[in-house]
């Protein structure tokens with residue numbers, strides 16, 4: 293899509309271009325903390341930051357905000373890079389806040405020398421108590437008036453690892469009476485002996501988010517630093533550091549984060565779901581992660597469209613997950629080939645169709661796309677239809693199959709149900725039917741047949757495991773309830789696995805994907821900055837997305853083998869949660 297939706301941040305960039313700010317240069321960044329996998333919320337920030345850079349001929353950096361060593365891991369760094377690439381974006385530079393640790397340290401010494409920072413011996417609890425509240429001013433730390441010499445000396449000993457964890461901090465000297473709590477002598481450095489995924493054990497002290505973020509932006513000459521609304525009250529601090537250090541004036545802008553109902557999106561909670569085995573992994577198709585959505589069959593274009601639809605504003609609200617699902621359906625409809633699959637097979641014997649006879653029926657692959665062509669579907673004496681398409685005691689408005697009734701077999705004949713076969717317990721186990729041979733591609737004589745159902749030939753059916761995913765939570769706001777933990781609202785039916793019967797074409801489709809994957813297995817994953825999209829190793833779910841007619845959109849899962857096919861339901865054809 294080449295149309296750029298208008299929003300207030302884009303208007304700011306347009307105005308800056310007009311006024312010639314930074315000579316019209318646009319530099320943004322997407323700054324994830326590598327403490328988990330990216331989720332759908334992050335895609336909003338990714339589309340915004342990379343989208344603005346793309347539109348205005350600028351650049352967007354991928355910056356890992358890695359200042360909390362205990363929670364951060366290289367696995368997360370790699371997963372984040374794969375997700376951003378998969379969404380179709382290419383960063384200009386791959387940066388790490390940890391690469392700036394020495395520079396940040398030097399800037400801290402400068403603030404100390406200028407009398408603008410001091411070493412404080414209060415512990416975390418005392419620091420909080422001294423800070424005051426929104427209604428009550430803070431009290432200055434008893435260590436606030438230390439001399440520059442003493443502060444420098446203590447800070448160097450902190451850096452040398454001579455004090456126990458948590459015993460001292462470096463704090464800015466700003467204003468303990470400020471109505472903005474963030475300006476009440478904020479902490480710049482903490483003592484923490486933790487192994488860092490990049491710097492190892494080189495640093496026993498780590499800078500705070502506030503002391504890192506703006507300076508990192510400034511070092512990268514970021515022109516528009518876009519973050520979520522919670523950071524609005526941090527902006528004066530962001531600007532204070534830049535002014536005191538007299539460095540490149542990056543500017544911060546805030547927008548409302550994306551919140552989705554029926555899910556949680558904090559990485560801490562997502563990690564809990566993985567750790568406690570509620571889901572199988574970060575990329576479990578039920579997870580609201582980008583990798584989960586990818587494995588579920590969501591096309592990357594659906595993310596971009598969704599982000600365009602929801603727009604960028606300053607108002608926090610709740611977005612209906614149904615809107616995302618609707619976008620996925622609309623994105624898949626023109627591109628997903630139609631196939632027939634029976635999820636809950638019921639045997640049908642065609643008593644007037646010769647045993648052993650096989651006919652190949654021509655079917656179009658996609659009514660939305662003439663270029664998708666046609667395929668042949670085998671038809672024979674025994675079929676499977678979906679159990680829910682037959683009702684013994686059917687109401688008047690039931691237009692599918694009932695005893696004595698007629699229905700159109702999709703792409704094939706009109707069929708009449710003559711006899712219902714049951715087992716000893718009274719369960720329907722088979723239907724005996726007849727087809728009207730005059731109805732292939734033609735309307736039946738003298739009567740109307742309203743219903744159309746899908747089917748597969750029993751002799752040709754390919755079995756597959758089909759994973760039917762549903763929402764992970766049963767309530768709209770699983771984490772919005774103070775009385776209950778979000779884990780209490782897990783949907784027990786979020787995954788149902790069935791053995792389905794597929795039309796044989798799907799086995800050929802899957803074979804093509806496997807061939808492509810083995811042909812490309814030697815290809816390296818696309819290297820940063822190489823700009824070579826084609827050299828990316830294909831991924832299962834991005835290569836076979838189909839519509840099971842009348843059922844939903846499905847993709848081939850990476851658990852598939854030559855012996856066993858596995859499909860994931862991306863989204864049902866209709867929203868079963870709509871009221």
Ligand code: ATP
Pocket residue numbers: 322323324325326332333334336337357518519520548549550551557558559560
């Ligand atoms: P979490 O609470 O999930 O850990 P976070 O904001 O701490 O979220 P980061 O890795 O720091 O996660 O986020 C990277 C960028 O993505 C930040 O600029 C952040 O503002 C943005 N972001 C995170 N969550 C959302 C969201 N729900 N909607 C829009 N942007 C988001």
Ligand code: MG
Pocket residue numbers: 325559
């Ligand atoms: Mg976080």
Ligand code: MG
Pocket residue numbers: 325357
């Ligand atoms: Mg963060």
